[in-house]
Amino acid sequence: MRPTRAKAVLLVLATLLTVTANLLTPGAAHASPAVQYTNPLAAQRADPHIFRHTDGYYYFTATAPEYDRIVLRRATTVQGLATAPESVIWRRHTTGEMGAHIWAPEIHFINGKWYVYFAAGRADDVWRIRMYVLENAAANPLTGAWTERGRITTPWDTFSLDATTFVTGGVRYLLWAQQEPGIATNSNLYLARMGANPWTITGATTRLTIPTLAWETRGYKVAEGPAVLQRNGRLFLTYSASATDANYCVGLLTASASADPLQAASWTKSQSPVFATNAATSQYGPGHNSFTTSEDGQSDLLVYHDRSYRDISGDPLNDPNRRTRVQKVYWRADGTPDFGIPVADGVTPVRLMSYDTPGSAVRHWNYRARLEANVTPLADSQFRLTTGLSGSGTVSLESANFPGYYLRHRNHEAWVEQRDGSALFAADASFVRRAGLAGSGTVSFESVNFPGYYVRHRAGQVWVERDDGSSPFRASASFLLE
Known part of the structure; x- marks a missing residue:
């Protein structure tokens, strides 16, 4: 046997022995370590979005119950966001566009700048809700000026909201909820490529799902608040369904990471909600989630809002007590996420x-x-x-x-x-x-x-x-x- 070939064989044997040893070592095949947080993370903050940046900070924005401003806070830990000072980075207009119903802000860092996506109605027509974008070139988005980049133009000039963005296969996409003419729903989910800048889409728009199942249509026919988690060679797209009371819940679409996400057939819908009201833990209407990672980077975290009571007087949108909460995402042996139940208030x-x-x-x-x-x-x-x-x-x-x-x-x-x-x-x-x-x-x-x-x-x-x-x-x- 030639020396080089002998070395190669020894290297293979050593590798096999190492793998075998790891498989046999007690504790070797465990999931990510425990991470614990205390819920709720923030009172009266709905539609939460937490973005972990490379500067070592978590950035947190959410809907304020007055629907009149965009708020932002940051901390070096997720729990630290609970007590971090909060800044108002933008206020609604007093007339015209962006004058009412300031909803569901999300903060993203794209090509060296900060962007906030949000929905807003008009001051003179509060339900004429569309999607808008702010831009900030400062390293710290709590400083610097926010520039209004205007409305995101989609194929229809209709009720639209909850824009988010993600990258897969080297391509950046915009994902959002919208009411499509000719379809008798409040909102469906849509996907398109981003264009020359983070407030423009280009090419074909794909309708990913329509709310048709019983748990998607309680009170209202809704699919909104999408978020994407990429793991194990798949795209997991969560969304929220039904009215914003105790019926609110989270659904799931799944696609292979190698499939074309703009092909609706690439996505499979789970036939039951994956996260829903739990009376035993006193958590009602969980939804409009985002995802982030734990401080050690080893655990995915589900960030969402809910209420601590079922009964609401009047329109749920006028009830201010949706709270931001966070808990760990677990992973099944088949590589799919298990969100469990919304756990009780207190330590997770x-x-x-x-x-x-x-x-x-x-x-x-x-x-x-x-x-x-x-x-x-x-x-x-x-x-x-x-x-x-x-x-x-x-x-x-x-x-x-x-x-x-x-x-x-x-x-x-x-x-x-x-x-x-x-x-x-x-x-x-x-x-x-x-x-x-x-x-x-x-x-x-x-x-x-x-x-x-x-x-x-x-x-x-x-x-x-x-x-x-x-x-x-x-x-x-x-x-x-x-």
């Missing part, structure tokens, strides 16, 4: 992923805690880490989809059960969070009322048992939070 939940059984999470099933891969629904495997029911220095794990239910042990079996107010339940549902018994990067949960006993999985079930010092026990009692 995490999943307890097994260290020695990669891809498997602690979940509840008929109240019994067990270990399982590919959990459906996602929220069965989400828990909020709260201050322990036994008090300071301990933690409790509250179910995401059954608030008030906690992971507790009973006869060494782990269950997810409703808090009954007793001291015994509080002790059974409280743990000391420890550095993982299996080592760096993991966590373990030690029983408060049985010191030396830890949450662990065995034979597909979850138990609270004594640490016997063995490597198998310690691996089974160690978790990665995601």
Whole structure:
């Protein structure tokens, strides 16, 4: 064998060994690490858009309930946006165009300049809503002058709103909602290439979807608020449907990243909403979302608005209490996103992923805690880490989809059960969070009322048992939070 060929063979073998080792290493096949935020992020801010820029800042804009201005704030963390000072970067005109219903601003950085897309009515005809663009050449969009670049011209001079932009295959596109003559809907979704500048489209306009399904047509026939998430060789296009009350929800179109997005046939519509009202967590009418990434860049974040109550007096658009919220996007084994449910207010939940059984999470099933891969629904495997029911220095794990239910042990079996107010339940549902018994990067949960006993999985079930010092026990009692 020639030396060069021998080296090549050794290199291939080394690569195979490395891949095999990675597959066999406990914890190697886990999703992105836990990111936690406290909701709501901002009160009375609807249609939120958060843009993460290369300057290290997150930029946040949203609809103000007075519908009279465009606001902007920035921070180096997502949570920091909650307390960041807010600036008014533009106000509505007192007459004519851009004089009313200032809705759904989005901020983007394109070719070295900042652009804000927004919808506005006329001062003398508030429902004559069209799409407009502002431009700012300053490095920091909170400074510098905003220039009005005017209205985006589309094939029809009709109700249009919610413009957004994205790049795929090296081409920039504009995506928006509009009422098309001859179609009896409030708005459909449309896509076109961007032209010579960020406020001009060119070429053919494609209608991507019309609201026809029951969940898209409650109150109004609506498809609006589109946003695009690109992962795993696919384009995932979310949009919002129905009236802006508790019926509001999020739908999904999916296309291959290699397909022509201007071909309507490239897109497949999910037949059920992918994100909707959840009475158990007191979240109503979630929608008009955008996407950003976590501070470590490893997690996609869903940014959206909703209300904390169902019943609204009068027109929902006159109710000011839509709030901006954020939570992590999870990914299924088939590469599709799982948005779960709009989680309860407060700190966002995490999943307890097994260290020695990669891809498997602690979940509840008929109240019994067990270990399982590919959990459906996602929220069965989400828990909020709260201050322990036994008090300071301990933690409790509250179910995401059954608030008030906690992971507790009973006869060494782990269950997810409703808090009954007793001291015994509080002790059974409280743990000391420890550095993982299996080592760096993991966590373990030690029983408060049985010191030396830890949450662990065995034979597909979850138990609270004594640490016997063995490597198998310690691996089974160690978790990665995601």
